[in-house]
Amino acid sequence: MRTRDLPTYYRTWTAQDDGGTSTGQLERTPEGEFLLRLGCTRQYEFALTPEDTSTLAAALRAATPVTLGPLSVAPAPQGVTLTATLPTATWPLHLSPRQCADLADHLTAITSADTQL
Numbered sequence: 001m002r003t004r005d006l007p008t009y010y011r012t013w014t015a016q017d018d019g020g021t022s023t024g025q026l027e028r029t030p031e032g033e034f035l036l037r038l039g040c041t042r043q044y045e046f047a048l049t050p051e052d053t054s055t056l057a058a059a060l061r062a063a064t065p066v067t068l069g070p071l072s073v074a075p076a077p078q079g080v081t082l083t084a085t086l087p088t089a090t091w092p093l094h095l096s097p098r099q100c101a102d103l104a105d106h107l108t109a110i111t112s113a114d115t116q117l
Helices: 050-062 097-110
Strands: 009-017 020-028 034-038 044-048 066-068 071-076 079-085 090-095
Touching: 009 097, 020 097, 034 050, 044 050, 050 066, 050 071, 050 079, 050 097, 079 097, 090 097
Parallel strands: none
Antiparallel strands: 009 020, 009 090, 020 034, 034 044, 066 071, 071 079, 079 090
């Protein structure tokens, strides 16, 4: 049996990939870890530092390039492309300006001690 405490902050966000709309998750664990999760059936989890969250949020808001380990942001004609480097492939996710703003807001809020579910 495995037990798991609920996260202290949890939000979903959307982007487009080759298969259509993809829903990702952003979570702050009870231990204070920040996680960006991609995928549904098979999930890929990326740990973020507080500095990573603010850097990624700024890049999404300004549509500027940044690379944070296996995650990278690049400007695109209609927003940005967030690319995750996976063990055997890369996964490009396309975010509209509205989706960029939403995810950036979540990334900013996740670091706030006042933010809860």
